[in-house]
Amino acid sequence: MPKRERLTPERIRRYTCDAGAKQSFLWDTEAPRLAVRATAGAKSFIFESKLNRQTIRITIGDVRAWGIEEECDKTTGEVIRPSARQEARRLQTLIDQGIDPRQERAERIAVVEAKREEATRQQATVGEAWTVYLEARRPKWGERHMLNHENMAKAGGEPRTRGRRRGESATTQPGPLHSLLALRLSDLDADAVKAWLEPLAQRTPTQAAQTYRALRAFVAWCADRPEYRGIVHADACNRRMARDTLPKARAKDDCLQREQLPLWFEHVRRLSNPVHGAYLQALLITGARREELAGLKWDDVDFQWKSLTIRDKVEGERTIPLTPHVAALLRDLKARNETPPKKPRKLRQSDAEDAPEWKPSPWVFSSRTAASGRLQEPRIGHNKALTAAGLPALSLHGLRRSFGTLAEWVECPAGISAQIMGHKPSAIAEKHYRRRPLDLLRQWHTKIEGWILEQAGIEQPTEEQAGLRVVA
Structure with a gap:
């Protein structure tokens, strides 16, 4: 028979677990x-009853936290220890109504947890959401695009690694988005964005436009995510604000003209760094995007079948012809890359053992100084060549634009030059009815390269001279 006594604080205090038992019960x-359930190390209130012929046992709580009767503070009236007896009666009432107290407790905990999560969600900052956003987009973005977004939110204060202009700080400046990162996401509304955007647009209009577009894409992404939906203001970046604050976008038209080709090639080929010179010439002749060509590896170059495999931001990957002049440039780079550096005459044994083992770079346009091992900033060499030649400013993307423009001089079909450049097909015929083999692209690409070199006063090498496989 179970032990039954009217529970009082004193009886609860004196009650202990029976000798040799794991637990003992004193029923009210x-x-x-x-x-009261007593074990070797603790005592707690429990409730036991039956629901649908099944025994239900629930732990109410430790006897130190719960009293047999409710205890209140005499001054404030605040409950110090709730009543276990009242809680047992409440649980029995639920069972009498056919409600499982365990399910009722789980639902109450779920409500509390939901409120806690909602409170946490409401406190989410722009910086926290921005970090999640970048990680979610990392598999879909290129390296350069990701780096631009990371720089937008950087804190600054790091030592400058490159030369600075007179009067500039020796440390890097915070990114344009950094001032917004501490804001709660729920506070990022149209007024907050406008107060941030207006002074930025006055200082650096181009940077403001680029950052605003990135912020607008971020807000749209947050509005579509369950964890941020409902707290982000989807209209924080509205069209009227952009139209009134940002400068009007103008289509860029920088492009090499036919008569400028001799000067451009002359001074690009004079650059002291042969990697820069080869890269810029290949950029013009292939019409590739800046990072597509900079990310080229030797595994992507096929001298036997005269092709280049480029990591394409549109299709993921595309294969274009390897033309004779570009092949000759890459042959020279390959020979240079596979030639080990000369060892100094005097080298201590310890230094020789500590020196890392030399091996060729996997990158076509390699760099010994860049952390990535490949060319990172070709604009410096290009701008030097433009200044020496007295040519107007020309961006690296302008070389891509130049390829598409100069290709028209040889009456190359627009679809062929677009396929070489990696443009997304825009017409139904291009999407579904044009499957051009590499040989057809090579025929026109070699013709385009030959015409460009002819205008520059450079003789196009033969396939034998370029070290390419000759098809009889």
Whole structure:
């Protein structure tokens, strides 16, 4: 028979676990379903009853936190220890109604947890969401695009690694988005964006436009995510604000003209760094995007079948012809890359052992000084060549534009030059009815290269001279 006594604070205090037992129970006579359970190290109130012929046992709580009767502070009236007897009666009432107290407790905990999560969600900052956003987009973005977004939110204060202009700080400046990162996401509304955008647009209009577009894409992404939906203001970056604050976008038209080709080639080929010179010439002749060509590896170059495999931001990957002049440039780079550096005459044994083992770079346009091992900033060499030649400013993307423009001089079909450049097909015929083999692209690409070199006063090498496989 179970032990039954009217539970009092003194009886609860004196009650201990029976000798040799893992746990013992002292049941209350006033609330028959309530008991004190004693184990070797603790005592707690428990409730036991039956629901649908199944025994249900629930732990109410430790006897130090719960009293047999409710205890209140005499001054404030605040409950110090709730009543275990009242809780047992409440649980029995639920069972009498056919409600499982365990399910009721789980639902109450779920409500509390939901409120806690909602409170946490409401406190999410722009910086926290921005970090999640970049990680979510990392598999879909290129290296350069990701780096631009990371720089937008950087804190600054790092030592400058490149030369600075007179009067500039020796440390890097915070990114344009950094001032918004501490804001709660729920506070990023149209007024906050406008107050941030207006002074930025006055200082650096181009940077402001680029950053605003990135912020607008970020806000749209947040509005579509369950964890941020409902707290982000989807209209924080509206069209009217952009139209009134940002400068009007103008189509760029920088492009090499036919008569400028001799000067451009002359001074690009004079650059002291042969990697820069080869890269810029290949950029013009292939019409590739800056990072597509900079990320080229030797595994992507096929001298036997005269092709280049480029990591394409549109299709993921595309194969274009390897023309004779570009092949000759890459042959020279390959020979240079595979030639080990000369060892100094005097080298101590310890230094020789510590020196890293030399091996060729996997990158076509390699760089010994860049952390990535490949060419990172070709604009410096290009701008030097433009200044020496007295030519107007020309961006690296302008070389891509130049290829598409100069290709028209040889009456190359627009679809062929677009396919070489990696443009997304825009017409139904291009999307579904044009499957051009590499040989057809090579025929026109070699013709385009030959015409460009002819205008520059350079003789196009034969396939034998370029070290390419000759098809009889």
